[in-house]
Amino acid sequence: MATFNQTDADKRKQISVRGIAQVENVATIKNTFNRHLHYTLVKDRNVSTQRDYYFALAHTVRDQLVGRWIRTQQHYYEKDPKRVYYLSLEYYMGRTLTNTMVNLGIQSECDEAMYQLGLDIEELEDIEEDAGLGNGGLGRLAACFLDSMASLGLAAYGYGIRYEYGIFNQRIKDGQQVEEPDDWLRFGNAWEKARPEYMIPINFYGKVERTDTGRSKWVNTQVVFAMPYDTPIPGYGNNCVNTMRLWSAKAPQSFHLKFFNDGDYIQAVCDRNIAENISRVLYPNDNFFEGKELRLKQQYFMVAATLQDIIRRFKSSKFGCRDPVRTSFDTFPDKVAIQLNDTHPSLAIPELMRILVDIEGLTWEKAWEITQKSCAYTNHTLLPEALERWPVSMLENLLPRHLQIIYEINSKFMEQVALRYPGDFDRMGRMSLVEETPEKRINMAHLAIVGSHVINGVARIHSELLKITVFKDFYEMFPGKFQNKTNGITPRRWMVLCNPSLADAVCEKIDDEFITDLKHLRKLEPLADDMALLRNIQKVKQENKMKLATYIEKTYHVTVDPTSMFDVQVKRIHEYKRQLLNCLHIITLYNRLKKNPNMPFVPRTIMIGGKAAPGYFIAKKIIHLINAVGRVINNDPIIGKKLKVVFLENYRVSLAEKVIPATDLSEQISLAGTEASGTGNMKFMLNGALTIGTLDGANVEMKEEVGDENIFIFGMTVDDVTELHKKGYKSMDYYEKNPELKQAIDQIKGGYFSPWDQYCFKDVADALLYHDRFCLLADYEAYIKCQEKVSELYKDPVAWSRKCLLNIAASGKFSSDRTIEQYAREIWGVEPTRTKLPAPHEVPIIPKEEDKKKN
Ligand SMILES: *Cc1c(COP(=O)(O)O)cnc(C)c1O
Numbered sequence: 001m002a003t004f005n006q007t008d009a010d011k012r013k014q015i016s017v018r019g020i021a022q023v024e025n026v027a028t029i030k031n032t033f034n035r036h037l038h039y040t041l042v043k044d045r046n047v048s049t050q051r052d053y054y055f056a057l058a059h060t061v062r063d064q065l066v067g068r069w070i071r072t073q074q075h076y077y078e079k080d081p082k083r084v085y086y087l088s089l090e091y092y093m094g095r096t097l098t099n100t101m102v103n104l105g106i107q108s109e110c111d112e113a114m115y116q117l118g119l120d121i122e123e124l125e126d127i128e129e130d131a132g133l134g135n136g137g138l139g140r141l142a143a144c145f146l147d148s149m150a151s152l153g154l155a156a157y158g159y160g161i162r163y164e165y166g167i168f169n170q171r172i173k174d175g176q177q178v179e180e181p182d183d184w185l186r187f188g189n190a191w192e193k194a195r196p197e198y199m200i201p202i203n204f205y206g207k208v209e210r211t212d213t214g215r216s217k218w219v220n221t222q223v224v225f226a227m228p229y230d231t232p233i234p235g236y237g238n239n240c241v242n243t244m245r246l247w248s249a250k251a252p253q254s255f256h257l258k259f260f261n262d263g264d265y266i267q268a269v270c271d272r273n274i275a276e277n278i279s280r281v282l283y284p285n286d287n288f289f290e291g292k293e294l295r296l297k298q299q300y301f302m303v304a305a306t307l308q309d310i311i312r313r314f315k316s317s318k319f320g321c322r323d324p325v326r327t328s329f330d331t332f333p334d335k336v337a338i339q340l341n342d343t344h345p346s347l348a349i350p351e352l353m354r355i356l357v358d359i360e361g362l363t364w365e366k367a368w369e370i371t372q373k374s375c376a377y378t379n380h381t382l383l384p385e386a387l388e389r390w391p392v393s394m395l396e397n398l399l400p401r402h403l404q405i406i407y408e409i410n411s412k413f414m415e416q417v418a419l420r421y422p423g424d425f426d427r428m429g430r431m432s433l434v435e436e437t438p439e440k441r442i443n444m445a446h447l448a449i450v451g452s453h454v455i456n457g458v459a460r461i462h463s464e465l466l467k468i469t470v471f472k473d474f475y476e477m478f479p480g481k482f483q484n485k486t487n488g489i490t491p492r493r494w495m496v497l498c499n500p501s502l503a504d505a506v507c508e509k510i511d512d513e514f515i516t517d518l519k520h521l522r523k524l525e526p527l528a529d530d531m532a533l534l535r536n537i538q539k540v541k542q543e544n545k546m547k548l549a550t551y552i553e554k555t556y557h558v559t560v561d562p563t564s565m566f567d568v569q570v571k572r573i574h575e576y577k578r579q580l581l582n583c584l585h586i587i588t589l590y591n592r593l594k595k596n597p598n599m600p601f602v603p604r605t606i607m608i609g610g611k612a613a614p615g616y617f618i619a620k621k622i623i624h625l626i627n628a629v630g631r632v633i634n635n636d637p638i639i640g641k642k643l644k645v646v647f648l649e650n651y652r653v654s655l656a657e658k659v660i661p662a663t664d665l666s667e668q669i670s671l672a673g674t675e676a677s678g679t680g681n682m683k684f685m686l687n688g689a690l691t692i693g694t695l696d697g698a699n700v701e702m703k704e705e706v707g708d709e710n711i712f713i714f715g716m717t718v719d720d721v722t723e724l725h726k727k728g729y730k731s732m733d734y735y736e737k738n739p740e741l742k743q744a745i746d747q748i749k750g751g752y753f754s755p756w757d758q759y760c761f762k763d764v765a766d767a768l769l770y771h772d773r774f775c776l777l778a779d780y781e782a783y784i785k786c787q788e789k790v791s792e793l794y795k796d797p798v799a800w801s802r803k804c805l806l807n808i809a810a811s812g813k814f815s816s817d818r819t820i821e822q823y824a825r826e827i828w829g830v831e832p833t834r835t836k837l838p839a840p841h842e843v844p845i846i847p848k849e850e851d852k853k854k855n
Contacts, residue, residue, distance in 0.1 A: 022109060029106075029113035032060045051187060053119055054097070054127040058190035061100050061110065065232045067840030068104075069241035075837060076155045080317050082334065082830045084149065084156040085310055087348060088142040088341035089302060090282070091160050091244065092134025092167075094493070094653025096191045096231075098125050102497050103151075103234040129184045130654050131191075132166030133246075135286040135611075136572040137487075137679050138380050140653065141458075141816075142341055144679070147490040148820040150235035150242040151516065152832035159306040161298060162192075162229045162246035165281040170611045170650040175627030179284075179614050192229045192246075199250065200226045202304045204297065208401045216358050218401040224275045225250040226305035236492050236516060239837040247305045249278035285613045286572040287386040293394055300399060303348045307355060310336060329362060333373030337828035340377045340452070343388045343444035349375060349451030350405040358401070364408070376827045377448035377455050378485070379466055381676050383576065387470075392440035406442055410434055413450050420477060431473045449474050449481070454827045456483040459677035459698040461718070485823055486701055487677040488816035491518050494683045498657035501540045502687065506808070509533060516834075518815035525809040528802050537688060537808075538801045541664070548662035552646060558634060561641045564603035565794050568689075569667035570651050570659055573612040573619040576674040580622055580768065581776045582608060582667055583629060585787055587744040589643055590633050601642050602791035607659065609648025621764050623647065628753040628761070656680075661687045664800075665790060668693030669783065671774040673718040682814035688804040692790055694779070698814065706810035710803045714786035715779040724778060731772035734780065741780050745769065 036059040037043055041052045048056075076083075101107040114121040134140060142158065149156035168179040206221035226247040233242040251272035278301050283290065314335060340346055349371055356367035381387075395403040410433040417428050429436075433446045449455050449471065457463030463484035467475040475482050496503045496515060506514065509527060514520040527533050542562070549562040569582050586606055593601060608626050612619035630645035648659065666684030668675075668691055675697040685691060685702055692712040693699040703711050716724065735742050749765035751758035768776060793800055812818075824830045 025106070025109045026113045026116065029060055029109055030117060032063060033057060033113065033117065036060055050123060051127050054124040055188070055190055057110065057114065057121075057124055058097050058128070061097060061104070061106070062190055062232075064104055064106060065100065065234060065241055068234070068239050068837070069232045069243075071840060072239070072241045072837060073243070077318055079155075080335075081155045082828070083310075083313070083336055084154050084824070084828050084830060085306065085336065085338045086142065086145060086149070086156060086158045086341065087303065087306060087338060087345035088139070088158065088160050089299065089344040090134035090139030090341070091131070091142050091146070091158060091246070092136070092139030092653060093131040093143045093231075094657070095125065095128040095130055097128050098497050099147075099493055100191075100232075100234055102492055103147075103236045105237055126654075128654075129187070130166075130652050131189075132182055132184060132652055133160065133163050133282060135167055135282070135284060137677070138286075138342060141487055141679060143653075144488065144490040144493070144816040145820060146233045146242065146244060147236075147492060148488070148816040150233045150240050151238060151490075151492070152817060152820055152824070153235065153238060153240050153835045153837075154242075154820070154824060154830060154832060156242055158233065158242075158244040159302065159309070160244070160246050161279050161282075161302050162248040163279060163282040164248075167282055167611065167652070168284055168614070172623075172627060172647060172649050175631065176624045177612055177620050181281075192231050195228045195230055198228050198309075200228075200247075200305045200308050201252070202226050202301050204300070204398055206400065208404060215361070216401060216404065218354075218358070222275075223252050223254075224278060224301070225252055226301060228305075228309070237836075238834070239839050245306075245309070247279065247302055249276045249280075249301060251275035284611070285615075287381050287383055287574060287576075288613060288616070289386055289388050290615075291389070291391060291394070293398065296390060296394060296398060299344055300347050300351070300402075303345050303351050306345075307348060307351050310338070311355060329356060329360060329366075329370055332370050334829075336374050337830070338375045339823070339827070340375060340448060342378060342380045343448050346377065346388075346444045346448040346451070347399070347402060349447055350399075350402040350409070353405050353409070354401055357405075368409075368412075371451055372453050375448075375452045377445075377452040379445065379455060379457055379462075379471075379676075382462070382465060382470060383674065388444040389435060389441040390444065392434070392442060395442060403442075406433060406447060409447070409450060417477070427473055431477075445470070446474075449478075453481065454483055455481050456485045456827070457676065458485065458487045459701060460484050460486060461673075461695075461700050462676040462697060465673060465718070483826060485819055485827075486698060486813070487679050487682070488814050488819035489679050489682045489686065490816050491515055491686065493657070494660070495686055499540070499544065499661035499687050501543065502537070502661065502808075505533070505536045505540055508536075514812070516817070518817065519812040521809050521812045523809075524805060528805055528809070531798075534798060534801045534805060537805055538797065541662070541688060541801075541804070544662040545664075548658060551658060556646060556649065558644065558646050560605045560644050560646065561603060564605045564641070564644070565664045565791070566662055567604050567606045567665040567667065568608075568659060568663040568684075569669070570607070570609040570648060570656065571678075571680050573610045573616075573622055575618060575622075575767075576774050577670050578774055578776055578779075579608055579610070579626065580764070581669055581779065581783055582606070583622070583626055584741065584744050584776070584780055585784060586629055586633070586643075586645055587747060588740050588784055590629075590636075590639065591740065591743055591747075593639055593642060594636075597638050602794050603642045604791075605644045605646065607646045607648050609651035609655070609659070611651060618764065618767060621761065625748065625753065625761050625764055632753050656683065660684055660689070663687070663689040664794070665689060666691045666693075668696075668699050669715075669779075670694060670696045671776075671779070672696045672716055672721055674774065682811065685807050685814065686811045688801075688808050690790070690793075690800070690803055690807060692783075692786060701813065702810075705813050706807050710806045710810070712786050712790055714782040716775065716782075721775060724775065729772070729775060729778065731775070731777040732769055734777035735769060738781060740784070741777065 033056050037056040040059050043052050101110050111121050146158045166182045166184050169182050171178045201223050203221035209217045209219050227250045229246050231244040233244050255272050278297050283295050352371045353367050356362045417431055421427050435441045457466045510523040545562040549560050552560055627647050633645050660683050666689040668681040672694050678697040694715045695717050745765050748761045754760035821832050824832045
């Protein structure tokens with residue numbers, strides 16, 4: 001975006017701060033760039049578009065990765081450390097160009113080279129499509145983890161699906177969400193390398209036969225191939241480059257052989273699409289289970305391809321070939337850690353059992369020990385509607401052998417339960433992997449728990465709740481299996497990349513160690529009264545706000561006042577996240593101003609952004625309501641500049657990078673006990689926003705780190721919520737007792753914000769009045785009062801920015817580096833080395849015959 005361009009003077013300044021760009025490097029970059037423009041893009045500068053320049057730069061930067069990538073993989077082959085496999089159906093990567101330049105430390109050289117070529121690097125960076133292969137927090141977490149694993153020098157691999165269409169693009173038409181397909185590969189992807197030579201066959205359907213030796217054989221299957229696409233994952237400043245391997249579905253040559261032979265050649269070729277549909281599109285549900293067969297196919301496709309790859313690499317490891325011990329699977333759990341990102345890849349458990357028992361011929365007991373020791377499962381939610389329960393009928397049809405194995409796992413597990421709790425049939429029923437009513441289903445969380453050696457939640461409160469609610473029985477039986485791993489975010493993308501001026505301001509005071517060890521930010525704490533620093537932090541925030549204001553003006557044609565408080569709630573639209581509570585606050589402010597236009601008022605620009613799942617009716621209505629409320633408020637001359645409401649269309653990683661550094665107030669207002677962790681909350685804290693939030697997810701730990709006086713906590717605790725439900729919650733009581741709340745709901749219900757249709761938002765209001773599942777009305781008053789305190793503090797810029805600084809200083813715990821170190825030591829049994837590999841130009845590459853299978 002042109003509006004995000006810095007002036008040339010700014011750019012020069014930034015370069016000088018980061019150190020003088022090396023003249024030779026800049027010259028080399030310019031040369032390589034011109035070579036790619038000519039040979040790769042086949043263009044000259046007369047006909048080149050901005051996109052051509054983006055691709056030329058992307059290829060130039062990519063070239064810097066290749067040597068490091070190959071050498072890192074050679075290094076792993078030589079050293080043969082324990083491999084960590086992160087299995088996830090989602091990777092919400094966002095853009096790659098800037099991140100690569102940051103992690104390789106070549107940003108200032110590239111800036112300078114583009115400048116000398118008369119190009120604006122930020123404009124080029126903004127052309128890159130987001131890799132939107134995720135829905136929200138869960139997918140973004142996987143992406144942050146890849147960055148941290150590479151930065152810590154772990155021999156780690158991210159495995160997933162290369163969706164041809166990622167999360168849909170959201171357009172707002174007449175205030176309502178419209179979904180457009182995300183054709184992100186339309187112009188090609190400079191960062192991936194297809195590896196057709198490593199294609200893997202995947203079986204579906206068929207039936208199970210018994211051989212003479214009593215072994216099971218899965219036969220008469222339909223085959224689809226999995227084609228790997230590799231993306232390099234550079235660590236920060238350590239010359240390590242790991243691999244993210246995403247699978248794409250490819251029909252086999254023989255697909256619909258019958259049709260070929262019957263002469264319907266055209267139909268047979270057209271039908272290849274059916275097989276290839278497996279990796280066509282990401283399911284757009286966040287925290288919601290939709291039991292569709294295509295989704296089950298995706299899950300098995302990913303898991304089966306990945307496990308074949310893991311086992312191939314295990315068998316062909318340098319050590320494994322030579323040492324007879326390694327030709328057996330006994331050492332598998334010492335060499336392989338498999339982390340399941342939610343239950344989405346939990347078919348890895350029966351699939352690994354199938355491979356070990358049916359194909360490798362191990363005994364059930366041996367195979368089960370290996371499987372349990374290798375696998376670990378991360379739970380991401382307590383919401384019952386998100387828990388995966390696949391119908392037995394569907395599994396029986398698609399994966400008949402896996403269903404048998406799951407039944408076998410269950411029957412042995414039930415024996416164990418019976419032995420431990422004799423006669424407790426209720427407990428057996430509760431703990432069974434098989435649910436009987438209303439329809440036979442497999443509870444995938446139960447499967448993941450019994451098949452793993454560790455189960456973890458993603459924030460302390462969440463991990464504690466797991467033990468006393470959904471997984472209570474499992475915790476009682478296996479207390480040692482349950483752990484906590486509080487989520488984190490990568491400080492590279494979420495500070496150095498998205499907020500370089502803040503990173504510079506911090507560097508000036510405490511050096512740059514915090515980038516790889518975020519705890520060092522604590523060194524800012526004693527500087528909380530350093531007026532020069534506070535002014536600098538304020539200035540950075542102000543500049544970020546002005547930049548965002550310009551973007552909003554240009555993109556949404558809404559004028560916002562960059563001196564007003566930027567109050568932001570960006571995340572998937574969900575009832576439990578309570579965007580409606582925010583909306584009730586907005587309406588309340590509006591009503592107060594209308595009633596008393598001259599009242600003292602702290603001006604606010606309230607921004608809400610996020611996608612609703614296309615089939616989530618109420619969530620879409622909430623988007624419509626926010627836009628409708630915004631229309632009324634933004635066009636009311638009595639309100640003027642005091643209050644503006646902006647819906648941030650198409651919220652995604654690259655938009656988060658623009659919005660978060662410009663935020664004053666971060667809204668983290670889910671009902672206590674519903675948000676497992678949240679990671680958006682951490683991004684805002686790291687970028688010097690203050691938080692208004694409930695005691696939910698990681699907010700609890702943020703409060704602990706920063707101190708009660710530096711965060712705005714309001715509303716019910718988990719215990720309060722339990723208590724409220726016990727005595728019988730009636731939201732109507734709150735409505736009747738609070739006149740401002742009543743007025744706001746009456747306006748929503750009666751069509752005040754929808755003059756075109758009196759009943760447009762009746763459903764939304766009725767949901768609040770009659771089935772307020774997430775207790776918005778019970779928390780309303782506390783929220784409004786807390787917001788008043790926020791406004792009060794905002795009137796004192798020094799006091800406000802002092803708290804901002806203290807938040808930055810206290811955000812170190814929330815680095816994904818810390819999270820990954822804990823996974824490494826406490827779950828995977830590997831030590832994060834933080835070793836720095838030599839750069840390719842520092843040591844010559846010595847090719848070795850035996851290194852051919854290094855990947
Ligand atoms: C971090 C992030 C999220 C998660 O936000 P929460 O507030 O934790 O739900 C969702 N979407 C994007 C694009 C993100 O960057």
